[in-house]
Amino acid sequence: MNTPAAVAHSTAPSLAIPKTLKGQKALVTGANSGIGMAVAAALGEAGADVAANYVDGDEAAAKVVEAIRAHGVQAIAYKADVSSEEQVATMFRDVIERFGTLDILINNAGLQRDSAFHAMTLAQWNTVLNVNLTGQFLCARAAVAEFLRRGVVPEVSCAAGKIICMSSVHQEIPWAGHANYATSKGGIKLLMESLAQEMAPHRIRVNAIAPGAIRTPINTAAWNTPEAYKRLMTLVPYGRIGEPEDVARAAVWLASDLSDYVVGTTVFVDGGMTLYPGFATGG
Template sequence: MKFNTLSSALKGKNNPTSKQRVANAIRTAGIAISFDTGSAPADRARYSPTLIRWSANLVREPRSHSRSRTAWWRKKPELLPLNSVVPGAGFGRQTRCSSELPMSDHKPLARQKAIVTGANSGIGESVAIALGLAGADVVVNYVENEDAANGVVDRIHQAGCKAVAHRADVSAQDQVEDMFERAVREFGTIDILVANAGLQRDCAFAEMSLEKWNKVLEVNLTGQFLCAQAATREFLRRGVVPSVSCAAGKIICMSSVHQEIPWAGHANYATSKGGIKLLMESIAQELAPKRIRVNGIAPGAIRTPINTAAWNTPEALKNLLTLIPYGRIGLPEDVARAAVWLASDESDYVVGTTLFVDGGMTLFPGFATNG
């Protein structure tokens, strides 16, 4: 549903047909909002998700909101986490994840320097922008599509922070080392690593080539090893700077629900994520005494290019939603907000934990009706 269509529906909020349309729109999760018409771009970016969530409230409690007709949804943006999803935008139109993260005076990462790998697409893009909005200077790592990386850099600049795009294959040790050297050269040091880069090479096990196996393990697991090691060396060199952070450094390993859930047809990917779990926990145990915090994030189904086939048709989306108790596909911002928190001192006592951002996917939803 396009922004103006939804607005029109809301304007007629005393009309049961419109209300029903909005209610249906909100119930059927999974398709992002198209911001191509409506109010000024900044307003659309800031308030559109608010509008959507408030419209849900409107449907449930029409009387409580019907009094404030004048831009009522603008008055309560703080009520709205920016993660609502509304059908109808068309599968081909990716919502710009970045535009849904709000500017805020709260800068929990002020004066901190971050590297985000695989930061020109999907979750990494959203994480890099969220770190910038939270006050961090960011190295935007990419391996292909420089233009997309530069777009992320621009967004971080707009937030008032420094950013550079840096091409490096995370599975190549010399390129990882060059990237960290450049980060230290440009920013002085590194405080945060979000080891996010990853890929899939799906295949039935009996057919899986050694190349497919190796590629996934090299990027997803060895890439995290190399980046985490380079970050650790810099954290140990510099130590704690209390005016910047309680910790000497923070490492966030992007894992997956498939560190827990076996995944037929994806043995290489699930193995890599299972490996990330124990890599993360082992180095968290080893490095905690040095005041380096290592944690993981395990996303469930997040709407990004890596898993397009899982959400880009109504049938696929319907099947996917049977696995998600919360009833909607995740958005990159859902993960980005978790990453900002884990990178900040607000999570200072959180060490060696995997934070599942999965709408309940790991709750064995198949047993919800008694198995």
């Protein structure tokens, strides 16, 4: 088990990503930080051309594009709010025009607006649901339209298209003080499963990733001191914090033909958090 003193360093193994996505075109939403940034870079390393969506932080988005291009592929940054129907439609039109088509959508954009339930404002509720859930609907709908239009191109992929919805362990684990966030992730689960069921006959694969405790800017307070890290590890049987690259590698696999028969599944990347470790000693 990693000790709390290790919190400043990546705990993930250093592994090269094979070129399993060569020639494919991908769009990653919320790609200028944390998990989205790591996924976008990993898709590029796997050989895909990548559009990195973001809503603010031009400088960070430019750095993501630079990291993707370092792998010898095309990359663009695209600023758009995924909760806006008009902006999503324009983004997909422009990205498809630039790349010729789209093979992979990583529905990653998300945020938190935490509050005790009795004090939660409608704005806090709507902001989280609009981005985390409606944003995934809007982007998935636009991606499906392109996948159906183009169909399967066997020399590119076994599937007509791949959608990966970024969920959370909180699609399963209730989270007091975060009712809006947990609700959005529960919604993503059934959105993904319903869409997977409907689209599978068209050879469109839809799956999800549910990260657990991942070292990202959104949850810095949970891991940036030895004391916080030690508390966090009581929830993670595997004994280390997750890194963005742990999620990114799962995304590359789900987007590749290596997972061609995986449909409507949530892959939990959580070090065992959903195993309810409090019961390991009898509860």
